[in-house]
Amino acid sequence: MFYREAGQFKTTYQADQAVFPILQDRIGLAIILVSAFVLIPLAATDFFLTVIMIPFLILALASMGLNILTGYTGLLSLGTGGFMGVGAFACYKLTTIYPGVNIVIWILVSGFFSTALGILFGLPSLRIKGFYLTVATLASQFFLDWSFIRVQWLTNYNTSGAIEVPTRTLFSMPVTGPNATPQFRYLVILSIVTLLTWFASNLVHGRIGRMWMAVRDMDLAAELIGIPLYRTKLLAFAISSYYCGVAGALMVFFWYGSAEPGVFNIDQSFTILFMVIIGGLGSLTGSFFGAALIYGLPIVLKNVLHGVGINIVPATVEHITFMSVGALIVLVLIIEPLGLARLWQITKQKLRVWPFPY
Amino acid sequence: MDLLYKILIDPFVQMGAAPDLLVQTLWEGLVSGVLYSLIALGFVLIFKASGVFNFAQGIMVVFAALTLVGLHEIGVPAFIALGLTIVVMFGLAYLVERLMLRPLVNQPDIILFMATFGLTYFLIGFGELVFGGNPKKMITSQLYLPSGAYDIKMFGGFVSLQKIDIAAAVIVSLMVISLALFFQKTRIGRALRAVADSHKAALSVGISLEQIWVVVWFAAGIVALVTGIMWGARSEVSFSLQIIALKALPVLILGGFTSIPGAIIGGLIIGIGEKIGEFYWGPLLGSGIESWLAYVIALIFLLFRPQGLFGEKIIERI
Numbered sequence: 001m002f003y004r005e006a007g008q009f010k011t012t013y014q015a016d017q018a019v020f021p022i023l024q025d026r027i028g029l030a031i032i033l034v035s036a037f038v039l040i041p042l043a044a045t046d047f048f049l050t051v052i053m054i055p056f057l058i059l060a061l062a063s064m065g066l067n068i069l070t071g072y073t074g075l076l077s078l079g080t081g082g083f084m085g086v087g088a089f090a091c092y093k094l095t096t097i098y099p100g101v102n103i104v105i106w107i108l109v110s111g112f113f114s115t116a117l118g119i120l121f122g123l124p125s126l127r128i129k130g131f132y133l134t135v136a137t138l139a140s141q142f143f144l145d146w147s148f149i150r151v152q153w154l155t156n157y158n159t160s161g162a163i164e165v166p167t168r169t170l171f172s173m174p175v176t177g178p179n180a181t182p183q184f185r186y187l188v189i190l191s192i193v194t195l196l197t198w199f200a201s202n203l204v205h206g207r208i209g210r211m212w213m214a215v216r217d218m219d220l221a222a223e224l225i226g227i228p229l230y231r232t233k234l235l236a237f238a239i240s241s242y243y244c245g246v247a248g249a250l251m252v253f254f255w256y257g258s259a260e261p262g263v264f265n266i267d268q269s270f271t272i273l274f275m276v277i278i279g280g281l282g283s284l285t286g287s288f289f290g291a292a293l294i295y296g297l298p299i300v301l302k303n304v305l306h307g308v309g310i311n312i313v314p315a316t317v318e319h320i321t322f323m324s325v326g327a328l329i330v331l332v333l334i335i336e337p338l339g340l341a342r343l344w345q346i347t348k349q350k351l352r353v354w355p356f357p358y
Numbered sequence: 359m360d361l362l363y364k365i366l367i368d369p370f371v372q373m374g375a376a377p378d379l380l381v382q383t384l385w386e387g388l389v390s391g392v393l394y395s396l397i398a399l400g401f402v403l404i405f406k407a408s409g410v411f412n413f414a415q416g417i418m419v420v421f422a423a424l425t426l427v428g429l430h431e432i433g434v435p436a437f438i439a440l441g442l443t444i445v446v447m448f449g450l451a452y453l454v455e456r457l458m459l460r461p462l463v464n465q466p467d468i469i470l471f472m473a474t475f476g477l478t479y480f481l482i483g484f485g486e487l488v489f490g491g492n493p494k495k496m497i498t499s500q501l502y503l504p505s506g507a508y509d510i511k512m513f514g515g516f517v518s519l520q521k522i523d524i525a526a527a528v529i530v531s532l533m534v535i536s537l538a539l540f541f542q543k544t545r546i547g548r549a550l551r552a553v554a555d556s557h558k559a560a561l562s563v564g565i566s567l568e569q570i571w572v573v574v575w576f577a578a579g580i581v582a583l584v585t586g587i588m589w590g591a592r593s594e595v596s597f598s599l600q601i602i603a604l605k606a607l608p609v610l611i612l613g614g615f616t617s618i619p620g621a622i623i624g625g626l627i628i629g630i631g632e633k634i635g636e637f638y639w640g641p642l643l644g645s646g647i648e649s650w651l652a653y654v655i656a657l658i659f660l661l662f663r664p665q666g667l668f669g670e671k672i673i674e675r676i
Contacts (some may be wrong), residue, residue, distance in 0.1 A: 076468060124657060127664050131411050131471070131615065135607045136660065139653030142604075146649050220674055266604070270475070277472050315486075322483025329476030334461040337469050 003351045019205055036190055041157055041183045043347050045118025049182040050255075052299070057186075057193045058250045063275035064200055064284055071235035071272070071282035072204055074216030075125060080244050080272045081139040082144030085264030086114040087245025088252040089154045090168035092163045098155060103168035103176055104188065107249045114245025115238045117144070122237030126230045129219075149262035155261075162260045176253045185254045187235050192250065196243060200284055203239065212236055213282070244272075274325065280341025289340040297321060297328075360588065369638035382518070383637045384630060389523040391532050391629020393588055396615065397606035398621035399534070400581040405615045407574040408459070409467055413474040416603020417481045418579060423445055423586025424485055424594045427494045436497055440583075447579030448572075455571045463567070466474030466483045482597065493598075503591055526588045533584060534622060537577070541618075544572055554616075608656035614666030628652045 003024050010016045020026045040053060066080050090113035094106045121140035128136055148154060155163050167177030173179045175188055203209055211232045214222035223229045252259040271294060279290020298321040305317065336342050350357070404412040405648045425446050429439035460471055475590060503525055541547040552560040553570045561567060589599055609628045613620025632655075636648045665671055 049474075054384060073412055073496055074468075076471070124661060128660055129664070130467070130612050134471075135611045135653070136657055138604065138607060139650060139657055142650035142653055146647065149634065273472075274475070274479075277475075319483045319487040322479050323487070324483075326476045326478065326480030329479065330473050333465075333473050333476065334458075337465060352589060 003348070003354075011163050013075070019201060022226050033194070036194075037187070039059065041186060045184045049186045052296070054186055054189055054255050055184070056291055056295055057189050058247050058255055059272070059275060059295050060288045061196060061250065062244055062247035062272050063279065063287040063291050064197065065240045065247060067276045067279075067282065067284065067287050068200065068204070068212070068243065069236050069240035070276055071280070071286075072209060072212040072216060073233060073240075074219075075233065075236065076134045077137040077240070078129075078134055078266070079121060079140040079144070079272065081264040081266060081268030082112045082141040083118055083241040083244040084248025084251065084268065085148050086117050086241075087111055087248035088259060088264070089148060089163070090114070090245070091249035091253060092165075093154065093156075093284070095168060097165065099166070099168075102170060103253065104170060104192070107192070107246060107253065110249045111242040111245035114241040114248070118241025118244075119234055122226030122234050125233045138266075141269055145261070145265050148264060160259055160260075163252065164258045165256075168253075176247045176257075178257065180254075189250055189254055192246065194248065197284060200239075200243070204284065208232075208235065209308050216282075231269065245297055274329060277329060278339055281337075283339070283341035286339050286341030289344065293328075293340065294325065297325065372638060377541065379637075381520045383633050385519060386553075387630030387633035388626065389520075389629070390524065390633065391626040393493045393585070393592075393625075394602075394606055394609045394629050395622045395625025396530050396533075396581065396585045396588065397502040397602055398609040398625055399537070399609055400585065401606060402424055402613075402615065402618055402621045403537075404574055405583065407550045408470075408553070408571055409557075410459070410470045410474065411467070411615070412578065412604065413471065414477040414481060415578065415582060415606070416600035417478045417485070418447075418450070418582040419586045419589065419598055419602065420595070420599045421450070421481050421485050421586075422579065422583035423496065423590045423599070423675070424489045424494065426583070426587070427497060427590070430497050431494070439497075440457050442672045443583055444580065448576050449582060451572050451575035451579055454575055455568060460568065478600075482600070486597065493594045493596035496587060496595055503587075522588075522591050526591075529588070532582050534618065538618065540577075546570075550574060588607045605652065608652040611666055612656040612659050617666070617668035620666055620668030624656075628655060646673065 003022075005022045005024075008023055010021070015021070020029060041049070044053065062080060062084060066077065067084075069075050069077050084355075087110045091103075091106050091110035094110060095101075095103055098106075117140070121137065124136050125133055149161065152161070153159075155161055157162070165176050167174050167179055169175060170184075170188065173184055175184055191285070204212070211227050212235075214225070214227055215229065215232050215236075219229055222232075248264065252263075256263070275290035275294045276287065277290070278293055279288070280286025298317070301321055302317050303326070332339055397419065397601050400415040400418070401412060404410055404415070422443055426439055426443045429435055429442055434442065454477065458477060459470075462470055462473055503522060514548055539547075541550060549560070549565045550573070552563070552565055553567065557567060560570075585602075586595065586599075589602060593599075606625075607623040609621060612628060613622070613624025632648050635651045635655075640647050659667065
């Protein structure tokens with residue numbers, strides 16, 4: 001009733017091709033942005049920020065990165081965790097070697113190290129396709145995982161093999177390390193994620209995004225209409241790993257505070273992949289949905305079980321989480337292979353014609 | 359120069375200096391290769407018949423082994439427990455077909471692949487809920503599997519061969535032969551191959567896809583059970599065992615997804631290459647290179663043969 005475009009006329013081609021052509025969508029986005037930037041930091045407790053919002057944003061960024069590769073370009077990758085690790089360790093090395101440079105700059109730069117490795121491990125993608133390529137990306141995951149543990153130069157020869165995040169300041173306020181306030185960390189992460197989301201949205205709606213999707217839908221046909229296959233695939237690898245790298249750096253510097261190399265193992269890759277699948281392959285909004293669901297599910301499950309008075313051991317909760325995530329994945333794939341994002345689209349479509357669907 | 363010497367010459371000098379160690383390493387590689395091929399076999403069976411790349415094979419191994427041990431723990435005699443486990447694996451195959459594969463028929467391969475991720479997670483959670491997360495001991499002696507080792511004198515030293523490994527090699531060979539016979543000679547085997555060639559054509563000549571899928575997942579379940587017993591006998595039965603599924607992936611891409619001989623030969627190449635590499639070149643890089651060496655070996659092969667050593671040639675049409 002309220003959500004329809006009746007009476008909104010477009011007079012320019014630009015308006016017609018806008019990402020959000022409907023006024024209500026734009027208002028909705030503005031509301032989300034305002035509440036994210038203003039209301040949440042003002043109203044939310046520290047617990048809510050550190051336990052829910054910060055991880056959610058970081059995981060959403062990582063799954064956006066994987067979505068570019070898997071959802072838009074159709075190259076299934078299991079190396080996400082490795083590339084996130086590259087970002088994190090690159091950032092750590094950079095900020096310990098050059099402590100004077102602002103940490104936010106180093107976080108954005110460290111993504112380029114992931115990019116370089118992403119291109120390197122993306123090189124086989126022209127000759128190898130489908131599942132064979134998936135297994136090839138596993139090679140990068142295991143190799144990177146191994147080098148995080150074995151190459152002690154990466155952790156500055158720390159005896160525990162873990163990295164401790166030093167305190168760094170932004171606008172002369174601490175932004176990383178134990179003294180940083182959650183509000184400030186949250187705002188920095190939110191700005192970075194918003195910026196990168198905007199960038200990704202422009203990419204996937206433009207020429208490059210169309211090239212990616214053409215390659216995904218049928219690479220031979222894409223090649224025939226003149227899309228340089230190799231460059232397109234490598235570009236997808238490069239940008240995807242940039243996003244993963246930045247997400248990894250943010251994860252260690254703004255969320256964990258310290259990280260053992262084991263954080264970036266194969267399980268991390270799977271978690272991100274599940275977010276992409278459940279959220280929706282080939283949808284940036286879906287990445288946020290997926291991150292919210294997969295990350296939020298265990299928390300909600302635990303609280304609900306506590307709420308109804310069933311006190312069970314945490315291990316059992318974990319097992320139930322595993323089961324429900326697994327069942328959820330199969331269920332989502334059966335009901336709607338394109339995930340929550342597609343369901344959201346259908347809902348919006350239904351709303352537009354509501355209450356007279358005919 | 360020194361580094362080149364260490365990489366190119368020194369390992370071979372070591373091999374020549376202690377041939378008994380070399381034989382021992384080769385034997386260990388051979389055995390783990392056989393076990394890798396066993397897992398890969400489970401993958402290949404399902405991939406051939408339904409085009410599904412079954413990521414859940416690893417957890418099926420653990421699940422089968424845990425069911426067997428768990429049943430024995432509550433007092434069921436070993437061989438009855440074995441029979442019951444086979445029944446459970448059949449039930450699993452039936453449920454997977456009914457609840458997961460049938461609604462997903464006609465979806466792209468990648469969707470089915472991801473559905474098996476879901477299955478993996480579900481089985482991990484379910485298995486831990488039922489059997490608990492503690493590692494268990496495989497009931498080797500109750501199943502009359504041998505233990506102990508033969509020591510064979512050779513080149514002035516000796517090579518020790520675990521009896522369980524020999525048993526594993528024999529059982530795997532028997533299994534491969536019977537599977538090959540099953541595929542080539544029986545009515546269901548022919549139907550399986552027909553389904554592998556083309557779902558539509560198979561349906562049109564009256565082959566029931568549902569039935570074939572249950573059969574093939576059941577066969578993969580039996581392979582998983584045997585794998586679980588063998589791996590469990592070597593170490594113990596725990597959920598960390600599912601990692602061996604990841605070990606089998608390079609074997610698969612090396613041998614080709616569609617080839618049973620490929621799975622065997624791929625497994626042997628990876629197993630031997632891994633052990634030799636770890637033993638002779640590993641110390642150069644700091645040990646633990648076993649975790650990715652297999653993938654690198656497989657990748658190198660893939661760059662020259664993108665469909666694996668024995669895979670069907672990939673022909674794409676528009």
